[in-house]
Amino acid sequence: MKETQAYIERIKRVNRVCQRLELAVDKSLSAMLAGQAMLVRRIDKDYDSENWEPYLRELWFPVEILASNIVVVEHPARTHFLPGQLLSIIGPVGQPFRFRQKLRNILLIAYHTTPAALLLMLPPLLAKQVSITLVLMGSAREYETNHLPEEIEVMQAEDNLTWPDMVMTLGWADQVFALVGPGDELSYLNEVLQLMRERRSDIPANYVFGVLQRALPCGVGACHACMLKLRGSLKLPCIDGPAFDLTELQLN
Amino acid sequence: MAIEIARPGKQSLIVSTPVMPAAGTVGFGDCYKALLDYGKLGAVVTNPVTVEPWRPASGTRIVPLGAGVLVHTGLPNPGLSKVIGQNRRTWAGMPIPVILHLVGTSAEKMRQAVELVDEVEEIVAVELGLGDDIEEAEAIDLVAEASRMEKPLLVRLPFYECHQLALPVAEAGADALVMTAAPRGTARDRHTGRLVSGRIYGPLIKPMILRLVGRLRREVSANLPIIASGGIHSPQDARDYMDAGAIAVQVDTATWAQPKMLERIARDLGGWIATRQKDAFPDEWNPDMGHTEAIRRRAPQ
Numbered sequence: 196m197k198e199t200q201a202y203i204e205r206i207k208r209v210n211r212v213c214q215r216l217e218l219a220v221d222k223s224l225s226a227m228l229a230g231q232a233m234l235v236r237r238i239d240k241d242y243d244s245e246n247w248e249p250y251l252r253e254l255w256f257p258v259e260i261l262a263s264n265i266v267v268v269e270h271p272a273r274t275h276f277l278p279g280q281l282l283s284i285i286g287p288v289g290q291p292f293r294f295r296q297k298l299r300n301i302l303l304i305a306y307h308t309t310p311a312a313l314l315l316m317l318p319p320l321l322a323k324q325v326s327i328t329l330v331l332m333g334s335a336r337e338y339e340t341n342h343l344p345e346e347i348e349v350m351q352a353e354d355n356l357t358w359p360d361m362v363m364t365l366g367w368a369d370q371v372f373a374l375v376g377p378g379d380e381l382s383y384l385n386e387v388l389q390l391m392r393e394r395r396s397d398i399p400a401n402y403v404f405g406v407l408q409r410a411l412p413c414g415v416g417a418c419h420a421c422m423l424k425l426r427g428s429l430k431l432p433c434i435d436g437p438a439f440d441l442t443e444l445q446l447n
Numbered sequence: 448m449a450i451e452i453a454r455p456g457k458q459s460l461i462v463s464t465p466v467m468p469a470a471g472t473v474g475f476g477d478c479y480k481a482l483l484d485y486g487k488l489g490a491v492v493t494n495p496v497t498v499e500p501w502r503p504a505s506g507t508r509i510v511p512l513g514a515g516v517l518v519h520t521g522l523p524n525p526g527l528s529k530v531i532g533q534n535r536r537t538w539a540g541m542p543i544p545v546i547l548h549l550v551g552t553s554a555e556k557m558r559q560a561v562e563l564v565d566e567v568e569e570i571v572a573v574e575l576g577l578g579d580d581i582e583e584a585e586a587i588d589l590v591a592e593a594s595r596m597e598k599p600l601l602v603r604l605p606f607y608e609c610h611q612l613a614l615p616v617a618e619a620g621a622d623a624l625v626m627t628a629a630p631r632g633t634a635r636d637r638h639t640g641r642l643v644s645g646r647i648y649g650p651l652i653k654p655m656i657l658r659l660v661g662r663l664r665r666e667v668s669a670n671l672p673i674i675a676s677g678g679i680h681s682p683q684d685a686r687d688y689m690d691a692g693a694i695a696v697q698v699d700t701a702t703w704a705q706p707k708m709l710e711r712i713a714r715d716l717g718g719w720i721a722t723r724q725k726d727a728f729p730d731e732w733n734p735d736m737g738h739t740e741a742i743r744r745r746a747p748q
């Protein structure tokens with residue numbers, strides 16, 4: 196991990212709801228793997244004049260890595276960015292997602308958030324012939340998916356968080372990653388886990404992972420503001436996250 | 448430069464630059480080693496530690512504010528013995544003095560803490576954090592108990608009671624006053640809609656604490672050092688506190704937002720920076736900035 200500067204090289208509107216930013220970054224960041232993120236702060240060209248609003252760094256997950264120093268991130272279209280904007284980046288933050296060795300089918304869930312934090316895993320998984328299903332739940336249903344690879348099956352959950360053939364999908368998946376929006380994230384994850392427990396007799400270890408996007412004030416394990424209670428231990432999402440085995444996580 | 452930042456009489460607490468991180472911002476050990484040059488700081492103050500382990504707070508812990516943040520962590524820590532055991536080797540390798548921040552809970556717990564801490568030579572001094580709404584008599588008991596130790600005792604005063612407590616605490620044995628803990632406040636978490644109470648950090652609290660520091664400097668004995676803490680986000684903020692009579696400063700959450708700011712302030716007040724070369728690139732001026740020059744040359748004008 197180190198602090199580096201980057202700038203927004205290109206901004207591309209990919210559909211009605213989201214835009215993609217191409218960032219020219221330090222080479223160390225182009226080695227990021229799915230699950231890892233950057234703590235980003237917009238800075239002025241004159242580094243001496245600091246703007247403290249917003250105060251904390253934002254958590255940006257890469258969705259694509261184009262070349263040795265171009266990282267793509269995705270943001271809602273309503274957020275205003277300008278090409279040339281300088282950024283201060285601390286990263287990479289967190290640990291890569293851990294996939295099963297014999298992964299064939301993977302279920303991705305985005306609940307009350309865009310699935311951006313899950314997208315970097317798509318190209319390597321598709322290259323390994325892994326079948327991918329993405330389920331959008333809650334406000335994530337507003338996310339448009341026409342820019343995602345065609346091989347991905349996208350489903351929209353109903354208001355009661357179920358989707359057609361849900362039992363079959365859960366049986367089919369070798370692994371599940373459930374990404375939830377910030378805020379009441381633990382209760383969102385609890386809802387996801389309950390849905391699974393009602394439809395699957397056993398939830399083995401390392402089967403369903405909750406992916407968190409909580410505020411990481413320091414990103415280095417110093418402030419302990421992001422600390423999570425797991426069965427028998429405490430973990431820091433900025434160091435050990437963002438994905439945690441849902442059967443280990445204390446969700447109440 | 449050598450500055451003694453605690454009242455003489457016990458072991459000395461000498462720093463090479465009057466800048467250190469505030470308790471709770473840089474962890475127990477060297478979490479920021481990849482982002483900061485600890486050698487440029489005056490000292491390091493650990494996260495708050497209690498004798499017994501404390502669990503993290505439930506619910507929302509961070510509420511972003513306009514230009515600041517509300518923080519409610521619950522001061523999670525594995526307890527004093529484990530903190531010492533897990534970090535002793537790291538502290539021994541630190542190029543600067545380590546100040547352990549102890550949370551003042553009761554005189555009995557403080558007695559246990561004093562016995563443990565006095566035997567740990569890697570801890571150079573102790574900062575005792577007094578709780579908000581603490582009674583004067585209770586504060587005096589805690590400080591009297593903590594001051595039995597041979598190490599210098601800094602006492603961090605609560606924001607709202609700092610003026611009332613400063614003199615009694617100094618008389619009870621404080622070797623320096625840290626002014627102050629961040630003020631408490633309440634804000635609504637926009638994600639959950641719930642109100643959250645915690646400490647308020649950000650540039651806005653500096654004017655309030657600056658006034659308190661100036662006022663107290665005039666009222667307490669000149670040989671009692673005051674270390675200012677609260678809202679420092681630039682070298683000028685730190686200098687303002689020094690002008691108001693502080694002997695040293697603690698930088699709090701600015702480190703989270705811009706880690707190198709802590710080092711920049713330390714370099715500035717430590718006399719590392721004399722002049723800035725005309726037309727210098729930011730990374731020549733701020734050694735943290737890495738590839739700025741290359742990036743700027745490629746950036747659209």
